[in-house]
Amino acid sequence: MAFFTGGLFWFIEGVLACLAVVAIKIWTQDRGIAMPWWKWLLTALWFCLAGFTLAMIGTSLGEGEPRAAVMGGVVFGVVTVVTGVAFWRVLGFSRAQPKTNDHA
């Protein structure tokens, strides 16, 4: 079985996802951003959307449908970027200022 469709790949994806969660938690703490459950949910959904977009492009290329890859990339890519910017603002990531030494 090819690596990227095998179980080990999804295990590594899980590890990377855990790392990302830790990083987001520390980053938001450092910037004084409150993270209630719905912000976590929106953040997770956005990462899923980004992953879906790339996987959709890759799958279309893999099965010999370059037009589907391009059109899918454009359609879902635009949705990903627009929702990314919207979520960034809605979640307050752009307004908060970095805190300094509050953990010291």
Add this chain to the structure above:
Amino acid sequence: MPTDDAKQQVSRRQFLKFSGAAGAALGVGSMGLFGYQAGKDPSSYTGWKSFEGGDQTFDRARFETNSPTYEKVGDTSRIDARTEVVFSRMGYIFRSYKDETGIEGLPQHVQAYYKAHPEDLELDLYLVRELYALQREDDKKHGDAFILAQAWSDAMAAVQPPRISEPPEVADFPKTKGDRYHRGDPDSPYKMKSPQNTSKLIKKIAHQLGGTLVGIATLNPDWVYRYPTRGRGLDTDKPLEVPKHWQSAIVVGTPMSWDPMYANPNYGTSDDAYSIARIIGFRLAAFIRKLGYAARPHTPGFSYDVAVPPIMVDAGLGEQGRHGVVITPELGCNIRPTVVTTNLPLQPDKPIDFGVQSFCSTCKVCAEQCPSGAIPKGGKTVVRGYRRWQVHAAKCHNFWSSNLGNMGCRICVAVCPYTRKANWLHKTALQVTANDPTGVSHAALTKMQKLFYPGPNPPDYYIPSLGGKNASYREPPWWLRTEDFVEL
């Protein structure tokens, strides 16, 4: 001033932030590579990788209905296969039609058919008088480009079971003569423990024989031809009485090879799946007869005594689509079926409703891509007492008789949004459509289908003599590109 501990904590937090960001980027980015491998994955070629039944994966139980998704609206009648099946009808034209006598020289029932369907007479005569000649001329000029596709088709068709030359009351039953292992009397078959148990066994055997999808139905007599076709051991001038031992119908389907199928009409072939289905049908019938029961295979292309699509619907394999082909969850309409009629006591499956009627009512991709205009763009009509979309068989036949490459067309099969390989993307789309009672996703996915997977301009599918470009829906796979292997 931060202490050393604080500095260390800052450093650790920075490291976690950095590695987490890198992990997120890597995790999301590698989804593209996952997708690429999933798209190329041989395991997505449903039906061409497994003989263990592992491809019949759709959870049909959730979509079972007590009545099939076709609608009975009045008195029904059975098909007269001699005239309503285009291949049989054309046989009369080839054998008996002369310009001097016109249809008066044809048998009475054929005359009656053409009087009732004058457009079919016009189309059938256009085929023999003009289309075949144009096709031959174009084939001389352009046909060599498809020699590998034709070789693949011939290879798959090379092994054929024998034709059935005896009527059901003889051919279907076990024969003791010459079978030294036959321990029983054909009139006293082995007693099976239960119909449910036997159905489970028969499905396993059908899968082991290479069947991708298997279903069982109680045979509805409406699906048996009123008059039979030639070459089945039956008198075509006598109505076919439904034999008492045709109680159940086991239907087994196999797909055409996926990549050539997408390169229809020129590079695909029906013969790959036909050949496998034929052999499965004969083997399954032999298995049943060995148990002492009657069994008769009805196999593609022309060796049927029954109309297969409604049997597939009854057996829960799928639903009949706008293009007349049964759409299954696993294979879309890339399926070629064989049927075995039998008196083996079996537990029938239930029909399923996974949203095809709703999807097809708005999709129309097949109708828009069909170069011959044979697939209706409008609503359903009543045909022999059942409401359904009715394909114009003569228009369809004329197109696929005129193109180059392999015999047949199959564009409607290739362009159908359900006919997709089994990767995560298309499986997800299937689940969305099947579980959406509102139809909202149907419209969205149809739009995506047209935007993402467009086909050529339909007139381009025609041969150059008819104004076309010998276009195919998709490029052929590398192993059918004649120009890469053969000096032309």
